Amino acid sequence: MKSSFFNTIFKILFVLLLILVAAPVINMLVSLSPELISYVFQDKEIVRSIFFTLEASLYATLFGLLLGIPTAYLLARHEFWGKGVIEAIVDIPVMFPHSAAGIALLSIYGSRFLFGKMFAVFGIEFVDTVFGVILGMFFVSFSYLVNSAKEGFKKVDVHLEYVARNLGASRFQSFWKVVLPCAFSDILSGMIMMWARGLSEFGAVVILAYHPMTAPVMIYERFTSFGLQYSKPISVIMIYISLIIFILLRFIQHKTKVKDKRKT
Amino acid sequence: MLTLGHITLKKGDFTLKDISFHLKAGEYLNLVGPTGSGKTMLLEMIMGINTPAHGTLMINGKEMNREALQKRPVGIVYQNLYLFPHKNVFENIAFSLHIMRLSKKEREKKVEDAARFLKIDSLLERSIQHLSGGEKQRVALARALVLGRPLLLLDEPLSALDAITKWEIMQEIQRIRHEKGLTVLHVTHDIEEALFLSDKIGVMMNGELRQIGPVEEVVNRPASVEIGKLIRKENLFRMIYKKSRSLLCKGDFCLYKEGLEAKKEYLVHIPPEDIILSLKPMQETSARNCLKGDVRSVIHHNMGVKVHVDAGISLVSLLTQRSFRQMALEPGQTVYLIFKSNAVGVYGL
Structure with a gap:
């Protein structure tokens, strides 16, 4: 009872x-209808912002891959002084209010601040530029990639590396030919999560780089300037894009589980 | 071939202390010892994972202390094999050849030769996940041997196998070793593996190499009681010597043995393979020990049949399958255990 x-x-x-x-x-x-699709694809600004968002978040993910994979590997394989601090640094951006993350980025990458001035020497500016959008997306989403890759690397027994090296591989070769392929599905999951998180980012991006306009910023701009009716079409498309990415992620995770079961 | 001179190595709280031994080309050394005695750590030091704090490691006359892992002329097979799960059998065996950038033709030839040698040439396209335990073992051996390195390290490669596959792989290792003229350093905690495979046995305990020598020497003359207990698990007893009658006794159970010190306690061992079983008492034999007992149990084993007999004390006799079939022994049956006095191994406590 x-x-x-x-x-x-x-x-x-x-x-x-x-x-x-x-x-x-x-x-x-x-709400998706032929009329809505037609409306969206007739508005060149919306189309441009959607493709720009996909592209910028992809660049942020590739940049995350470049820096995040070595970080994830070190965190998975080695014990060292200050490891806990580094793990916290990796996780903290996810916990920040994203507008606060934007302020934090602007306070150091802004043209009047330390990193802003340093990068300006190489012709790279962040305020209202593509680089700013990518940086904003990267900052709030790289921890997804690092943490997923770290878990992937932890699953690869270190003895596989020893055996590879015993068979003549250098450290880099054993990483490239053995560790990376074995951890690939977790890295791919992390990449998709980072990409999805990056393309949905609003707070950090809107403060650091309002322009060029990403889709989330455009939704906000259309809503504040013209109201709900005009912000809805692009929102529907973005929700569909997110849904497709989510299904892709689940598919990969399912495949990985099946593969892992077979291995055991 | 392989020389370790006063090797000391510390890892965490554990230390390998002053390990020295020499292996000639073609010799087979089994390192035995309880879990946590430092056997694998020593193997991984030779492989190049750990660098010794003191001492010298020489392979083929060349000092290897600081030689990079990938440049050492050793092959290894681990207990867990560590086959690359994302590669098929061919790719696993060809991994080192690929690293060496051999041409496709050369790679294929060498892999096929190694696979044929290990009798896995029909499996080359299979994925690792679709192999049996024994097949995986052969792939790991082929991968370790394909480069033709003269020293093979084996880290408990047989312990995860069922009895039949283990026996099959043990015979295979013997064949490979003789045909390739390999020097083998094999780590195990299974003394039977060591007895079957090796020329020499080394006993490790608490990070020290307590004894090393030819199999017969270590088995028949263990350097300490601890080693004796590790090597001899059956037919090992503490007995008091009664000099007047030349008998070693444990309670009412006594054995004939000459020339020991009176009233001294000895650790006594009778090798199971030296005890002959008979259904009748033997009249015409030089063996001084003939004991009557009842068969308690019969265990079929890789190396024969172990018959446990209660003769006032529990003794084990190792018979060949053929002898066992001829005698048709069953539990409860009365038998006579016959062994010579020089089969009785003793060492002082």
Whole structure:
């Protein structure tokens, strides 16, 4: 009797959560119509901002890959003084309010500040530039890649590296030919999560680089300037893009699980 | 071929202390010892994962202390094999050849030769996940041997295998070793593996190499009681010597043995393979020990059949399968255990 009461309460709460979360998403998804698609693709600014967002977040992910993979490997393989601090530094950007992250970035990469001046020497500026957009996206999303890759590297037994090196491979070769392929599915998951997080970023990007306009910034701009009706089409498209990425991620994770089961 | 001179190596709280030994080309050394005695650490030092704090490691007359892992002329097979899961059998064996940038033709020839030698030439296109335990073992051996390195390190490669596969791979290792003229350093905690495979046995305990020598020497003359207990798990007893009657006794159970010190306690061992079983008492034999007992259990084993007999004390006799079949022994049956006095190994406590 008590157990049935317990289950009923929990089921009601579960359904409530589903309605709260799913309703707005479903509402947006069913809004997709030929007219909406036609409207979006006739508006060159929207099309440009969507492709720019996809492109910028992809660059942020590739940059994350370049810096994040070595970091993840070091954190997975080695114990060293200050490791906990580095792990916290990797995780903290996710915890920041993203507008605060934008302020933090502007305070150091702005043209009047230390890093801003240093990069300006090489002709790289961040305020209202593509670099600013990429930096904003990178800052709030790189921890997804690092943490996922770190877990992937941890799963690769260090003895596989020893064996590879015993067979003549240098450290770099054993990393490239053995460790990286073995951790690939986790790295790929991390990349997709970072890419998805980057393309949905608004707070950090809007403060550091309002222009060139990313899709989330354009949604905000259309909403504040013209109202709900004009911000909805691009929002629907962005939700579909996010959904496709989510399905892709789940597919990869499922494949990985099946593969891991086979290995054991 | 392989010389270790006063090697000391510290890793965490554990230290390998002053390890020295020499292996001639073609010799097979088994390092035995309990878990945590430092066997694998020593193997990995030779492989190049750990660098010794003191001492000298020489392979083929060349000092290797600081030689990079990838440049040492040793092959290794681990207990867990560590085959590359993202590569198939061919790619696993060809890994080192690929690193050496051999041409495709050369790679294919060498891999095919190694695969044929290990009898896995029909498996080259298979993925690692679709191999049996024994097949994986052969792939790991082929991968370690394909470069033709003269020293092979084996880190408990047989312990994860079932009895039949283990026996098959043990025979295979013997064949490979003789045909390739390999020098082998094999780490195990299974004394039977060591007895079957090796020319020499080294006993490691607490980071020290307590004894090393030919198999017969270590087995028959262990340097200490601890080693004796490690090597001899069956037919090992503490007995008091009664000089007047030349008997070693444990309670009412006594064995004939000459020339020991009176009233002294000895650790006594009778090798199971030296005990002959008979259904009748033997009249015409030079063996001084003939004991009557009842068969308690029969265990079929890789190396024969172990018959446990209660003769006032529990003794084990190792028979060949053929002898066992001829005698048709069953639990409860009365048998006579016959062994010579010089088969009784003793060492002082």
